[in-house]
Amino acid sequence: xxxxxxxxxxxxxxxxxxxxxxxxxxxxxxxxxxxxxxxxxxxxxxxxxxxxxxxxxxxxxxxxxxxxxxxxxxxxxxxxxxxxxxxxxxxxxxxxxxxxxxxxxxxxxxxxxxxxxxxxxxxxxxxxxxxxxxxxxxxxxxxxxxxxxxxxxxxxxxxxxxxxxxxxxxxxxxxxxxxxx
Amino acid sequence: xxxxxxxxxxxxxxxxxxxxxxxxxxxxxxxxxxxxxxxxxxxxxxxxxxxxxxxxxxxxxxxxxxxxxxxxxxxxxxxxxxxxxxxxxxxxxxxxxxxxxxxxxxxxxxxxxxxxxxxxxxxxxxxxxxxxxxxxxxxxxxxxxxxxxxxxxxxxxxxxxxxxxxxxxxxxxxxxxxxxxxxxxxxxxxxxxxxxxxxxxxxxxxxxxxxxxxxxxxxxxxxxxxxxxxxxxxxxxxxxxxxxxxxxxxxxxxxxxxxxxxxxxxxxxxxxxxxxxxxxxxxxxxxxxxxxxxxxxxxxxxxxxxxxxxxxxxxxxxxxxxxxxxxxxxxxxxxxxxxxxxxxxxxxxxxxxxxxxxxxxxxxxxxxxxxxxxxxxxxxxxxxxxxxxxxxxxxxxxxxxxxxxxxxxxxxxxxxxxxxxxxxxxxxxxxxxxxxxxxxxxxxxxxxxxxxxxxxxxxxxxxxxxxxxxxxxxxxxxxxxxxxxxxxxxxxxxxxxxxxxxxxxxxxxxxxxxxxxxxxxxxxxxxxxxxxxxxxxxxxxxxxxxxxxxxxxxxxxxxxxxxxxxxxxxx
Numbered sequence: 001x002x003x004x005x006x007x008x009x010x011x012x013x014x015x016x017x018x019x020x021x022x023x024x025x026x027x028x029x030x031x032x033x034x035x036x037x038x039x040x041x042x043x044x045x046x047x048x049x050x051x052x053x054x055x056x057x058x059x060x061x062x063x064x065x066x067x068x069x070x071x072x073x074x075x076x077x078x079x080x081x082x083x084x085x086x087x088x089x090x091x092x093x094x095x096x097x098x099x100x101x102x103x104x105x106x107x108x109x110x111x112x113x114x115x116x117x118x119x120x121x122x123x124x125x126x127x128x129x130x131x132x133x134x135x136x137x138x139x140x141x142x143x144x145x146x147x148x149x150x151x152x153x154x155x156x157x158x159x160x161x162x163x164x165x166x167x168x169x170x171x172x173x174x175x176x177x178x179x180x181x
Numbered sequence: 182x183x184x185x186x187x188x189x190x191x192x193x194x195x196x197x198x199x200x201x202x203x204x205x206x207x208x209x210x211x212x213x214x215x216x217x218x219x220x221x222x223x224x225x226x227x228x229x230x231x232x233x234x235x236x237x238x239x240x241x242x243x244x245x246x247x248x249x250x251x252x253x254x255x256x257x258x259x260x261x262x263x264x265x266x267x268x269x270x271x272x273x274x275x276x277x278x279x280x281x282x283x284x285x286x287x288x289x290x291x292x293x294x295x296x297x298x299x300x301x302x303x304x305x306x307x308x309x310x311x312x313x314x315x316x317x318x319x320x321x322x323x324x325x326x327x328x329x330x331x332x333x334x335x336x337x338x339x340x341x342x343x344x345x346x347x348x349x350x351x352x353x354x355x356x357x358x359x360x361x362x363x364x365x366x367x368x369x370x371x372x373x374x375x376x377x378x379x380x381x382x383x384x385x386x387x388x389x390x391x392x393x394x395x396x397x398x399x400x401x402x403x404x405x406x407x408x409x410x411x412x413x414x415x416x417x418x419x420x421x422x423x424x425x426x427x428x429x430x431x432x433x434x435x436x437x438x439x440x441x442x443x444x445x446x447x448x449x450x451x452x453x454x455x456x457x458x459x460x461x462x463x464x465x466x467x468x469x470x471x472x473x474x475x476x477x478x479x480x481x482x483x484x485x486x487x488x489x490x491x492x493x494x495x496x497x498x499x500x501x502x503x504x505x506x507x508x509x510x511x512x513x514x515x516x517x518x519x520x521x522x523x524x525x526x527x528x529x530x531x532x533x534x535x536x537x538x539x540x541x542x543x544x545x546x547x548x549x550x551x552x553x554x555x556x557x558x559x560x561x562x563x564x565x566x567x568x569x570x571x572x573x574x575x576x577x578x579x580x581x582x583x584x585x586x587x588x589x590x591x592x593x594x595x596x597x598x599x600x601x602x603x604x605x606x607x608x609x610x611x612x613x614x615x616x617x618x619x620x621x622x623x624x625x626x627x628x629x630x631x632x633x634x635x636x637x638x639x640x641x642x643x644x645x646x647x648x649x650x651x652x653x654x655x656x657x658x659x660x661x662x663x664x665x666x667x668x669x670x671x672x673x674x675x676x677x678x679x680x681x682x683x684x685x686x687x688x689x690x691x692x693x694x695x696x697x698x699x700x701x702x703x704x705x706x707x708x709x710x711x712x713x714x715x716x717x718x719x720x721x722x723x724x725x726x727x728x729x730x731x732x733x734x735x736x737x738x739x740x741x742x743x744x745x746x747x748x749x750x751x752x
Contacts, residue, residue, distance in 0.1 A: 033503035034481070034483055037484060038484055040486070064503070068503065071505055072486070072503070075506065076485065076486030076487050076488050078446060078487035093407065094407040094564070095408045095602065095638040095653075096408065096638065098407075099565065099640060099644055132405075132487075132656060133404075133407055133444075133446065134406070134407050134409065134564075135223070135410075136219060136410030136414070137219070137220050137223040137224070138255075138564045139255060141564075143223070145223075151223040151224075153223070
């Protein structure tokens with residue numbers, strides 16, 4: 001499967017502007033405030049992160065201060081205010097995944113691939129979001145979701161290493177559903 | 182579809198939808214339904230669906246291929262239900278892409294693949310396949326919220342109406358006063374399903390009593406605990422049910438403003454609920470002057486971005502208002518001053534989803550289910566090495582032992598039961614000898630456990646009590662919003678002590694320090710989440726004290742999990 005790679009282009013604000021004008025039309029200031037998070041999610045969806053220009057555009061469009069926008073971007077775990085790596089791994093850290101070895105995977109990422117506190121690997125190939133909740137697919141534990149579409153289940157340290165190698169070589173990644181019974 | 186302008190138009194639409202629904206199931210074509218929700222997508226259900234399309238077209242089979250939601254049996258996904266012209270619907274589990282051609286070819290030849298079947302949807306067995314209701318996973322369940330899960334298409338309002346959807350709302354709207362609706366909910370003794378167990382009817386009544394306007398009704402669909410996923414499955418499988426409950430809530434509060442707050446990380450639940458709202462507007466079941474009754478209602482969907490604290494009522498309201506989701510001191514309670522400082526009634530997704538059945542069948546009917554103090558049914562998610570992972574709906578009061586060993590199938594081969602963590606990250610575990618406790622609000626609490634939002638984790642001997650306690654407290658440390666000191670500084674202190682023990686530097690007095698520090702956090706924290714953060718640790722310490730002592734005095738971890746031997750590497 002071909003994976004979408006986050007483009008390293010200058011930020012084009014037009015698509016965000018269009019979305020805001022189409023779908024983010026608050027009736028009053030009250031509703032405008034309610035829409036900040038949603039608008040930031042649109043930006044993150046488009047760019048893989050929320051660039052400063054996008055944050056300013058949102059603030060201007062909704063008539064709120066930039067502080068309000070950054071207050072939320074830095075509060076919620078899902079938002080990124082720095083560009084992400086080329087691929088994105090959502091790694092489940094629910095109880096079932098923890099018990100099945102998710103902690104070991106995090107150690108591998110930290111010790112062998114230089115994952116920093118933001119979850120970025122040293123060579124920029126991958127950004128990891130250690131999900132402090134539950135993906136709700138516990139029989140695949142430990143499980144991750146690659147680039148918002150491919151699930152990789154029953155992940156071992158070796159498979160994680162192999163996965164990162166394939167991403168580096170830009171090979172496709174097959175999802176693993178735990179197979180049939 | 183035009184807007185339904187009065188009750189007659191609604192009723193005649195119901196009749197039409199119902200006959201279309203019956204024709205679908207009695208026609209001479211095949212009806213094939215694939216369960217598509219976040220859990221089955223993870224296991225390849227979309228590929229199965231596409232493959233079915235190809236195989237059916239290639240075989241020139243006259244068939245209707247449908248999408249349905251999660252039916253709770255996550256262990257058997259991807260699942261496919263096949264209804265042939267002369268057979269009852271047969272539900273098959275584990276239908277991965279490579280099995281699709283074999284299944285369809287087999288069925289055409291008359292080979293039923295009974296070994297892949299979970300059961301038939303009928304009372305009687307059919308050609309050697311037992312009824313679905315006799316499957317061990319389903320036999321002890323009582324499905325009200327999940328009645329149509331895996332049967333109707335979650336993205337079709339027509340399917341929902343065909344199976345009786347919005348009937349309760351229309352009944353409330355035309356046959357009941359808002360006071361009567363509240364009375365019915367009070368009579369049902371429905372208690373809040375988010376964990377606190379506060380009676381919903383009483384909350385609604387206090388919301389009515391507060392004179393300020395406008396008022397708001399809010400669904401809390403923010404699910405952030407590391408072992409709970411029932412609300413998002415409910416939204417993925419039957420979003421209209423939650424919306425109908427919300428509409429009834431708005432009617433009871435006589436307010437046109439409803440909200441649903443869904444965590445942004447639950448993308449499919451969010452999308453399907455949004456779709457449900459759009460469809461309800463198209464049908465005139467949302468909007469101004471609904472069905473000519475004079476009652477208007479507008480529902481807004483709002484999302485957060487991954488913060489456990491947003492599941493706390495006051496924090497959730499700040500999150501909707503576009504502030505950082507941090508809780509505030511109470512009083513005033515949110516029924517007096519909530520969203521936009523107006524009276525706000527906030528309940529869990531599952532609570533709202535229970536309301537339509539209560540209005541349809543009466544509060545007394547609902548109160549007759551479950552136990553005296555915990556009425557009705559409860560959605561349960563269970564994790565760990567049990568056989569049937571998934572979402573179950575049981576009547577309150579089912580013994581825990583039966584829940585683990587019958588409904589969820591007991592331990593997988595090679596695993597021995599050690600304990601079960603209850604109440605998400607908010608309570609302690611239970612041991613084998615305590616499993617005869619009924620699963621309801623009060624019985625579990627009396628043992629130091631908690632029903633919470635119904636998320637349980639079974640663990641075996643390979644899990645170390647100290648290490649697991651550390652995981653649960655570390656979750657609360659990470660998710661602490663940082664507003665109040667006891668939680669912000671207290672939970673890291675607990676993690677530090679536990680790390681000391683895990684690395685082999687524990688001291689005997691550490692166990693007292695844990696008690697002492699926990700007492701501070703419990704008594705002084707601002708919100709409910711801080712007040713329960715040390716509970717899993719205290720519970721583990723009480724149930725598995727000898728393991729803590731072994732770590733400290735013998736530097737031994739019997740599960741072999743803790744990094745005791747690498748003690749020198751640590752400061």
